[in-house]
Amino acid sequence: MGMRLAERFAAIMALALWVMTAFAPLAGAATVLSPETQLQPLGGQWSALRDPSGTLRIEDVAQSEAAHGFAPLPGNLAAGYDRGAWWLSAEIRRTADASADWLLEVEPAFLDEVTLFTGDGQGGFRAVTIGDRVPFSARQLAYRTLVFRLHLPDDLPLRVYLRIKSTSTISVSAQILSPEGFALRVSNSQIAHGLAHGASVILILLALVQYAAGRDRLYLGYITYAFPVEVMYLARDGLASQFLFPEMPLVADHLLGISLCLASGAAVLFAARVMELETYFPRMNRVYRILGRGCQWSALSVPAGFYGLAAPVIVSMLPVFFLVTTVLGLRRVVDGEAITRWYLAAVQIPFLINATIVARALGLADIPMELDLVAHYGACAHLLLIGSGLIWRGAAIEARRLQDRQAQLESAQLVEKALEERVRLRTQELAQSNAALAMEIAERRAAEDRVREREGQLRAILDAAPFPMVVSSFPDGIVTFLNGPASELLNVAPAFCIGQDVTKFYVDAADRDILVLQLAASGAVLGSEIRVRRQPDEERWVLLSAVRFFHGGQDCALVCLNDITTRKELEGMLRLGRRRAEAALEAERQATREQRNFLAMVSHEFRVPLAIIEAASQLLRIYLNANDEAGDEIAKIRRAVRRMSELIDVCLADDRLDASAMQLQLGSVDVTRMLMDICDDKRPFAGNRELVVRAQERGLVKADPTLLRIAFSNLIENALKFSPPHDPVSVDVIIHPDAVQVRVKDLGPGIAPEEQPRIFEKFYRSTKSDRVRGAGLGLYIVKRIMDLHGAAISVDSQAGAGTAFDIWLPSAAVDKTN
Structure with missing residues (x-):
């Protein structure tokens, strides 16, 4: 489907080309070469024929140009992205005193296959094929562009045919040069392109140095943008075929499409990062990220053979991208962002130049090939402005960093002075503390004596306790004391148990770990049910309560045990019945919880009337003979009793209303x-x-x-x-x-x-x-x-x-x- 759409697009372009040239004069006149001719452009001398299927042979084309629809071109060929083949025809002759050897140069250098057909003098044709997909060694001249040798044996007109087929855009510009003119053109071209490529490489190297020095990720984005741009121009100028991959034409050909996709995607992503779209325009940032990643992933279309479909989309997107970026950049400049000014100025250069090149790539206009070199220099200026902005930004950041360091230094000096003052004051305090230290030591010794006395009293109390009590060190759990009931519960002698690890008395050691965590967090554990081991091998359920305290000069835990083994056995017997009644009991528990909350509140309210009744009753006995005062107190009693009665009524009403089976x-x-x-x-x-x-x-x-x-x-x-x-x-x-x-x-x-x-x-x-x-x-x-x-x-x-x-x-x- 995509190929059919491409073919339809190319057919429309061919029809438009024919309409534009329908009333132009026929290019029947031959191009005349004289001894003074050094460079003769062939723009306007060609007749063009589109071969949609690419199956026409030179014999078919040469038999009758008019029958196959050759149409004169007013300028150079600009057919856009077309899957078909194009034939160009022109007549060339020289004057009798002109040289017989000439050169035909065809641009651009990235055309896949360009075949030159000339008559062999015997009714046939000689064919020479060169291009971006032909090994470089097959070229007649080792030069970056496509150059053919032309031999004009006499001054009779020579009909030449060019067949062009390419997966990239088909834009053809050709000129005839004398050997001297070609040498001069090569010299000038090498100087011009060398300066442009040298400038790009220097900018990339400077960015690498800046990134290595400061690890600024913005420089990394700049490099990922500038490098594919430079590779794209190397491939477009034919230098990749000449120097990098002379015997790998397919790699050299794919390099242009891949670098174009990567450079376009990197340009979009770099613009989003420079203008901080993620912060100020989050929605546009998502659009830019999707667009940038999409362009980069479209590089896979080149080896997959779908570059002819992806390239028009990417190329058409670039002017829109530059326009939208300009609008967003103006918004950021208005907000006072300085680096955006540099980037905005840098964007205008490719925006103005590449718009015309995009029009030629899409087959919308015939633009001179010399503009490609201008675009290259524009790209260098574009990268230079961006690099200057990054350097300016780094300088501003460094200046702010120096200011911050100066402020920190001043702050440190103030802190140092304050610290010296604190040291002086602290020295005075220490002198005063030393004087009080001796007194404190004496008091502490007396306190230790009192502690030892209290520990003896505590041991006596624990010995007399009727329930099991155990004291162990915390948190390591070494037994330091247990009373008689604890010895009986665990079935061990006190002398044997002292110094033992309490873990051996736990059925599940994890229970002790949980208790240690609870004691460490809150200092006490109340009513924890665990299993202990009664020697030699009997399990008992106990209700354990523990509290941390200081005993014998160390942190200890006092553990109180209550044997609940019988209760747990009964619970086991009732567990089956509880599961059956679980659903019903849940409703009862909820009601019980509400009732407890209610009763807690009511009990508080009951205390006030009862206190009044109690106080009034006592005063009544005192003031029994004083009727007025007794009447007042009796009135208080009546009011208190009335409040209690009303409260009881309210409580009873609430209880009745909350009943699940309430009926009026x-x-x-x-x-x-x-x-x-x-x-x-x-x-x-x-x-x-x-x-x-x-x-x-x-x-x-x-x-x-x-x-x-x-x-x-x-x-x-x-x-x-x-x-x-x-x-x-x-x-x-x-x-x-x-x-x-x-x-x-x-x-x-x-x-x-x-x-x-x-x-x-x-x-x-x-x-x-x-x-x-x-x-x-x-x-x-x-x-x-x-x-x-x-x-x-x-x-x-x-x-x-x-x-x-x-x-x-x-x-x-x-x-x-x-």
């Missing part, structure tokens, strides 16, 4: 009557606050009376707690067609908006309720009760304007007989 005991409830009864119960404890119940009519619903009463009581109690003194608390009952609405409103401080979504969570308390007693369960229970009844509850609160809670019993809960 529904009955007909008069909401208005229930609210009035609750308010009557709470008025004695409302202080100066007024409790107002407003109802239009009776509100009958189907509900659980106990739970509904708890819910309303909690809401009214919360309103009383947070309502300021002398401010009323209102309870409104509003009858709707499909619901009964109850609103409890206070004039308290209100609830912050950020806390309102959490007030119905279990144990949650507002930051404003720190001074108000409570368990954090009231609103949670109210919400649970409303959920069980299919009712809804909402809060409306603003800072400083109080809080209103609204409850709606939906239509499913309303008594239809109301």
